[in-house]
Amino acid sequence: MSQTKTILILGGSYGGVATAHYLLKHVIPSLPQKETYKIVLVSTSSHFFCRPTSPRALTSEDAFPKDKLFVPLTKAFSQYDSGCIQLVTGTALRLDHINRTVSVCISADSAEQKIDYHALIIATGATATSPLFGLFGGHTKTEEAWVEVRKQLPDTKTIVIAGGGPTGVETAGELGQYLNGRGGLFGGSSSINKTAITIVTRSSQILPDLPLPLAQKAEAQLAKLGVSVIKNRKIIGVTPPDAGAIAKDDSDLMHITDSVEITLDNEKSIKADLYIPATGVSPNTAFIDKVLLDGEGYVNVDSTLRVKNGAGPRVYAIGHVSSSQPRAIHAIMNQTPVLCENLKLDLLAGEGQNGSGYRELAPETKKSQLVVIGGGGVGVAFGWKIPGFPVWLIKGRDYWLGMTPGMWNGKQFEKAG
Template sequence: MSSQPHDIVILGNSFAGLRIAHVLLGDVIPNLPGPKRKFRIVFVAPSDRFYMNISSLRALARPPLVDDERLLPEFLPHFEKYRATAPVEFVQGYAAELDAERRIVIVKRTGDSTETVEVPYDSLIIATGTSTSTTAIKSRPTATAADIRKELHDLAAEIKAASTIAIGGGGTTAVELSSDLREAYPDKRVTIYAGNSGIVSAFPELQRRTVADRLTQKFGITIVNQRVTHTERNPKTGQYDITLAPAEGEATAATVESVDLYISAVGQTPNTGFLPKTVLDERGYVVSDSHLRVTGLAPRVYVTGDASALSAGNLDNVRTHTGALKETLKLELAAETAADESAFLYAVPKLKLPLHHFGVTLGSTGGVGLFNGHRIPSCILRLMKARDASISGAAVMVGGSSFSLKLLVAQVKKEQA
């Protein structure tokens, strides 16, 4: 047996990366068959803290939350309990290049440093996630905890100062941000420019109508089914001039409107620029088989979470991906070779639209959601997320437990004691 440990490098320390690390250390490695082997887990991430970014929208509406330690908790102390299983190390930086032949990730240090470091791996898990153009909502792949806090503070200040706010995009981010803003600032005029697809286009029609009706009737938000094609800040007025494409089916020219603040909530960009284009789809997401083994690279390279082409970009995918990757790692770490297809019992299901498993909050009192096609009561959504935008669940997330109602209730009681 080799005296050298098997290095499992995890790129990213967000939901998917932390979750699979806890599963590896708490379940997979301790239960591998045969003689006990040495392993080492190495995180590569730009920040030494976990970012509870699903709570960022509420923090923008209620700035005191930006400095709440639960929004950016330390993550390494939560791995001390596995010390007897395998050491956990941390390289602060971001993947700049992958040398698959030498099985090395070239990491650029964060900050002003030009230093790079080579991080070798025996197994590699890509959990680098995605970014949005509004970095405070889902920060860029090079941001430190200090960067994230500054971006949140800056945008929260702009929101507080603005009277008219336009939000581009019609997905869950636009819905949750707009309702949070109107709840916190009822005198501000908030408009969603949802594009031709309209509000939450991935939802079934009944839930789409329900969300739209509550936004307009309860929160007084204006929904415009036009797409923002260009934005520019007017140096004379300080306002944002937003150019709107004609509504679908109309032959009119593009129009321009002015608002105090424009916030983009359109789309996500996968943080995969360090990978060869041969392993990415046309959108830049990592291509894998249904067991999350990256297609086109040497064995024992895996992907999980939002960077995967099999992801729908929500927390439920973390659960399904973790289940699939757990099985893959059990098989391939035990045999030290690629597992045959016949050995698998589980696979990541293909994404189907409309979604039948989702939840979107509308302010702090509830929301709209489905679980396996069945309606989730608004009071359950309030307890699980809407009440405090899930910030009470940060300790559950970073500590390695599944995000369940039972655990969340326990965490809320603990904080209120």
């Protein structure tokens, strides 16, 4: 029997799941020695998570059906023969790109396992500061963080949100609508705001990737929901220091406190009952040699999505962990066929067939960003401004939850791209 060639995928979110489906549907079946290939997908979570839903999901248990927010990866890949793909719940500890192995800590027993690979796809994504907006290992930690916040909301009088990007703005809008009234596109300003909500941003405007008039429109919509904005200010201290983040004690839960003090760079301080950091993400690349990373810590890829700087043959990266821009879910859907078709040529070359026609990812020259604010929102799509009602209609109804099944079950890639 021929030796098994492992295609190792690190990451069980959008990039990892998408590439696994594409390879299983279109690449491996087309290879002359298809029976020799096996996909091993390593994920820190046993479940796929629809991350865009977080700003609304954290407000109420009834916001979305739980079974649609978190889907077992076993369900996502149940359509394939078990011999084609192996799912491993664990965390990548070290990538040895010289000897082409990855050391993984297996979650079930904390044992370390070394996995050799014939091809490698790095799709480990990026991690937010707060577990409210992403996975920290198993999906239950995010659920627990939501539960803790929901418990506190009824008695919360003041909320401070750090970060004026889409996540911070959408979270402020959802909390404002949930606690203070409808507002947004169709409602007027609340006569009585039960909860004072404040966004603090170091930028001169919220939503810095959007034109100033749209940012101003967003700020006006937020005001109707009882949300104020402090601009051009940096948060330099938070007491207690782990407020809003994963606690450093044995509880391993989000640290919620009844009294949080936020210090700004103008020496003023704000007290809040609830503090939510929404200040961006960090790439999950601690297990990778820095020679393969760019200056910001992202995996350095070229236009074919191959990892540069001596990573070795058949090594790719996709999604929020890579240096490819923009870092967005819709971009992953565009990246997937490029990566997988290029890897197909590499695999054919490994079988002695000369491949040609490698694809390059076309740069996205026109921005697309939709931001939901209560019953309205602001945004641009491929450079065109989108009115508030279409933003709500396209994204605001369910934060893409209805579109997510096609991504985790592979129907998004029924046809080769």
